[in-house]
Amino acid sequence: MKRLGLVAAYAALALGAVVSLLPFWWMAIASTHTTSELFATPLPWLPGPQLLENLARLEQSTEFARVMLNSLGIAVVYTIFSTLVSAMAGYGLAKFRFRGRGVLLGLVLLTMMIPMQVLLVPLFQMMASIGWIDSYQAVILPFLANAFGIFLMRQAFLDFPDSLVEASRIDGAGELRTFYRVVLPVALPQLAALVIYTFMSQWNAFIWPLLMLNTETSYTVPLALNRMIGLTHVDYSGLMLGSLLATLPLLLVFLFFQKQFIAGLLGGAVKG
């Protein structure tokens, strides 16, 4: 009886795991077949010979290499500046009393509560009025200050001993130097988690880039995929390959930095 229950438990777990993994397998397999094969009976279950053809067609129709570079560039620049802004503000909030501290804390709390969609129309009008539509800075700038990041970094710096900051000052280091030579290195684990979280959120970003970018060569990956499904003749195998390429960078980051990845994804959800 107990043995039977055990077998059932493993079977249920395995079935769930198959459901979880099947779309990945299908995405990879579908990238290597022609579109008509994707809907034929029986379906192909093993890799086919079409990968390079699909890649060439994808590159020809959407300049996918350029699109990947756009996404990568935007995500990297966004991540660097957003993390820096978060770390600085988090340090300021954790270690200093100053005028405007309450205002910033209030804003941090408010941005966590208010859905970003309420900002879409006014931000769109703002970008239109300064002529920034279809520019990368319009994609990057409005969401650089990130409440979650500030919150995370503030938590990280709270435990940093004041005496070390004092010691660094006595050694004659300036405030900025103290910040990046003494304080920042201590928060490296949290910084790594925040970098991954920030990169992923920008890599995923859809609605705001969709509003801002309207030249196909400046598209990010999600926008290019969205354009492809809207065409009269959808190149399904190209689409699957594009989806695979969109997922691959995140998968790689995940496999190499599992611990930080999960910490970043969970953020402040669970302590420790």
Place this chain on the structure above:
Amino acid sequence: MSAAAMRAGGRVRSSTRLGRRLARPGLWFSLPALALFALFFAYPLFASLLQSFFTTKGGVSRPVGAANYVRLTEDPLVAQSLVNALIILVVQVPLMIVLALGIAYVLNQSWLRWRTGFRLAYFLPAVTTLVAYSVVFRVMLATDGGLVNQLLGVVGVPPVDWLNNEVWAKVALIASITWRWTGYNMVIILAGLQAIPAEQYEAARVDGAGRWATFSQVVVPQLRAVLVFTTVTSTIGALQLFDENFILTGGGPNNATLTPVLYLYKVAFRQFDFGYANAIAWLLVVIITIASALQFWFTRDRDARPRKAVR
């Protein structure tokens, strides 16, 4: 969290001497964030509220009082998008949380083999790009020859018109979101499970509690904060649904998968009716604020903190 917050308060107080001496650096360090928030959050937030009392049709803006808000109550599409969101969240959130809890509980058992492998398998969907996984599901759910219908055909189920039928489209959307987010919530719950001290299981065993009694009377109460957190963030996420239904169905068929954010997008950027779009946005603010407030209420004194849904 409350303990950590108290500790935090103590730290800030203890650093006042340092703080007084370095009063200005704190402002310098915070200035970029303050400026960005003022420019790209506080100002647009205010502008959106103000503009919701104007109409901007035809390029000129004129005040209309509360007309946009009155229109909200009369617009069948607002009602439908809210009902859709409600149906999706009432079905999807409990389904996903129960699944995530069950999987996390089993994957936390020490007798289980290949735990790491299982965890990886269940978590992997959380690593996909939202638009990319929606595209993949759209292809898998194709009526003629799509992977899902072919698999169903193997067990004798006739093809289902997933994305063009008002009921099945909702089912497809719910299934997709559940696929993407169950593993994510499982990992949060797993972390909560690992925080339960082993003595508590031991005590339950000594008291003669069976497996179910241990689960329902020891484990679930200990996970209260984590379960409230995952439920509320998932609810807020469901209320803000956009990427998935935009890609899968575009809100169709016949508006069966239209959500408030998708409707806002259409009103604002297809009809360019900015004033009304802002009123819809503020309706969303009110609804989500209520959801967040409920979390505060459920977890007062408890170990959880509000955070914007990651989606």
